[in-house]
Amino acid sequence: MFTRILIANRGEIALRIIRACKELDVQTVAIYSEADKDAAYLQFADEAICIGPPNAAQSYLNIPRIMSAAEIADVEAIHPGYGFLAENINFARICEDCGITFIGPTADAMQLLGDKVQARKIAEQASVPVVPGSEGVIDKEKEALKLAEKIGYPVLMKAAAGGGGRGMRIVHEEASFHDAFDSASAEAKAAFGNASLYLEKFIAKPRHVEVQIVADNHGNAVHFYERDCTVQRRHQKIIEESPCPVLNERTREQLCQAALNIIEQAHYTNAATVEFLLDKNKNFYFIEANTRIQVEHPVTEMVTGHDLIKLQLKVASGEKLGLEQRDIHHIGTAIECRINAEDPDNNFSPSPGPIEKYIPPGGPGVRVDSCVYQGWTVSANYDSMIAKLIVHHNSRPEAIATMKRALQEYVIEPIKTTIPACMKILSHHLFAKNRIDTHFVERHLK
Amino acid sequence: MTNKDPNLKKIQDLMKIMKKNNLVELEITQGDDKIYLKRAQPNETPSSVTHVPVISHPVPVAHPTGDTVPKEPVTAEAGKDEGLIEITSPLVGTFYAKPGPDSEPYVETGSHVEPDTVVCILEAMKVMNEIKAGMAGTIVSVMVENGQAVEYGHVLFKVKPD
Numbered sequence: 001m002f003t004r005i006l007i008a009n010r011g012e013i014a015l016r017i018i019r020a021c022k023e024l025d026v027q028t029v030a031i032y033s034e035a036d037k038d039a040a041y042l043q044f045a046d047e048a049i050c051i052g053p054p055n056a057a058q059s060y061l062n063i064p065r066i067m068s069a070a071e072i073a074d075v076e077a078i079h080p081g082y083g084f085l086a087e088n089i090n091f092a093r094i095c096e097d098c099g100i101t102f103i104g105p106t107a108d109a110m111q112l113l114g115d116k117v118q119a120r121k122i123a124e125q126a127s128v129p130v131v132p133g134s135e136g137v138i139d140k141e142k143e144a145l146k147l148a149e150k151i152g153y154p155v156l157m158k159a160a161a162g163g164g165g166r167g168m169r170i171v172h173e174e175a176s177f178h179d180a181f182d183s184a185s186a187e188a189k190a191a192f193g194n195a196s197l198y199l200e201k202f203i204a205k206p207r208h209v210e211v212q213i214v215a216d217n218h219g220n221a222v223h224f225y226e227r228d229c230t231v232q233r234r235h236q237k238i239i240e241e242s243p244c245p246v247l248n249e250r251t252r253e254q255l256c257q258a259a260l261n262i263i264e265q266a267h268y269t270n271a272a273t274v275e276f277l278l279d280k281n282k283n284f285y286f287i288e289a290n291t292r293i294q295v296e297h298p299v300t301e302m303v304t305g306h307d308l309i310k311l312q313l314k315v316a317s318g319e320k321l322g323l324e325q326r327d328i329h330h331i332g333t334a335i336e337c338r339i340n341a342e343d344p345d346n347n348f349s350p351s352p353g354p355i356e357k358y359i360p361p362g363g364p365g366v367r368v369d370s371c372v373y374q375g376w377t378v379s380a381n382y383d384s385m386i387a388k389l390i391v392h393h394n395s396r397p398e399a400i401a402t403m404k405r406a407l408q409e410y411v412i413e414p415i416k417t418t419i420p421a422c423m424k425i426l427s428h429h430l431f432a433k434n435r436i437d438t439h440f441v442e443r444h445l446k
Numbered sequence: 447m448t449n450k451d452p453n454l455k456k457i458q459d460l461m462k463i464m465k466k467n468n469l470v471e472l473e474i475t476q477g478d479d480k481i482y483l484k485r486a487q488p489n490e491t492p493s494s495v496t497h498v499p500v501i502s503h504p505v506p507v508a509h510p511t512g513d514t515v516p517k518e519p520v521t522a523e524a525g526k527d528e529g530l531i532e533i534t535s536p537l538v539g540t541f542y543a544k545p546g547p548d549s550e551p552y553v554e555t556g557s558h559v560e561p562d563t564v565v566c567i568l569e570a571m572k573v574m575n576e577i578k579a580g581m582a583g584t585i586v587s588v589m590v591e592n593g594q595a596v597e598y599g600h601v602l603f604k605v606k607p608d
Contacts, residue, residue: 034598034599049538049597050538050597050598050599050600051538051597051598052598053598059598064537064570064571065537065538065570065598067571068537068538068539068570068571069538069597071570071571072538072539072540072595073595098571
């Protein structure tokens with residue numbers, strides 16, 4: 001196990017990693033920008049180093065400054081958290097070159113699985129169904145048109161170099177193809193500097209289901225079952241749960257095995273999440289892999305009882321996983337609500353500012369992953385997520401009841417948060433009956 | 447802005463005494479009056495030009511208690527001394543006062559600097575970055591030790607502008 005690591009991140013995930021390290025007796029070095037200098041979680045780390053001004057490019061995304069901090073603090077490894085540099089191949093390579101362990105996959109594995117087009121190829125090699133689509137990027141409209149005919153409308157155009165819903169267009173018929181192609185390319189170019197698109201069959205009313213995997217450097221990989229992340233708004237997840245409430249055991253087994261096959265095919269190590277779409281008929285199709293620990297990892301931790309961050313540290317330090325697939329079980333249902341500092345009555349516009357009153361929920365089955373507290377000021381410089389509220393109970397209806405109770409208890413004032421929006425979703429009859437898809441929020445929540 | 451308040455002068459004198467004697471905490475109780483001052487920890491003095499582990503805790507600012515003292519938080523390091531400009535570190539790295547172990551330091555207390563005068567080297571990832579004064583003035587204090595690890599924003603020098 002490492003003696004000392006640096007955490008190249010901030011906020012709740014930095015605190016999450018510090019917590020795991022404390023329990024493993026690993027010393028922690030936190031980095032911070034001037035915007036975060038008063039954050040209480042920094043005091044919980046063994047050391048804290050200021051690396052720059054508030055803007056991310058000069059702090060949390062600044063590789064030279066982070067590497068300097070790692071050097072002067074004399075750390076053996078860096079945990080990148082999620083977001084920021086967590087999936088930056090260059091950063092992973094630089095860590096390798098500097099003899100500092102990157103707590104995640106190798107740069108090569110990250111490159112292979114992180115590239116959407118490459119990842120599809122790996123999935124096909126692993127005999128995993130993929131959404132029918134282009135084998136590679138499409139630059140020429142004529143090519144794209146021919147392929148769309150072959151796949152069959154409706155089709156989805158996606159930016160090859162990015163995500164987050166930008167550069168995406170759904171085309172229902174040939175007549176709309178030209179305009180969609182032009183605007184998708186332009187948007188992709190503006191957002192990611194790369195106009196390349198790829199094409200996929202558009203699956204109507206899908207559920208989003210993902211499988212958590214951890215692999216060690218000794219050839220062992222296990223899955224920790226799946227999470228259902230269908231409740232999204234503008235392709236950003238709001239609510240996640242485990243297990244997926246509409247899967248039967250047989251499909252679950254096939255899905256999780258498919259994810260393992262992809263990870264093994266890519267010779268991937270450390271934590272990853274393999275994402276699929278589930279259509280109305282419970283067929284699953286691989287869409288992409290996330291080569292990092294994810295925001296919603298606590299959901300899996302609650303149903304399986306395993307600490308994923310500790311496992312990341314364990315495998316990164318060269319130890320064996322020490323787990324067989326038969327050791328991993330899922331018990332009950334866990335649900336997570338992401339709480340953002342956004343105003344749901346004002347188109348979810350950001351609501352930064354000081355938190356004057358903060359009372360988190362508690363009681364049986366409730367877990368709050370957050371770095372905020374009374375007196376914290378939500379900065380406008382970073383992501384608007386301020387807390388993750390996770391509940392775990394024996395059954396889905398009980399978990400929903402616990403979540404609603406916890407949301408009622410949760411006080412964060414005077415800033416606006418998405419707590420009321422989460423409550424609406426949890427109370428919706430379609431959510432309770434599992435009759436939702438990825439467009440549920442847009443359709444039913446104004 | 448000069449403040450003729452005798453209590454503020456008393457606190458400023460105490461700050462000077464603390465700094466001169468390298469004190470970190472000072473508490474004085476006189477009847478019902480109490481003053482408590484705390485300085486940011488001075489980093490250990492290395493004996494050679496090798497890097498030392500950084501000690502960079504964000505240090506809480508001490509608030510003096512009692513009615514007879516001003517409300518502003520007081521530390522020996524925070525806040526500019528009247529009219530002095532701070533040269534702060536633009537990066538994370540190791541501070542070197544001299545170009546080489548056997549050389550003279552780039553600047554010392556009393557040295558006059560111009561905007562392009564190199565005041566120190568900050569080593570980051572084996573790259574020696576020459577740091578320029580960026581202003582014309584006289585070095586009043588050198589705030590760091592040779593070989594000390596510094597973070598972004600760390601005060602390196604206090605300069606009296608021309």
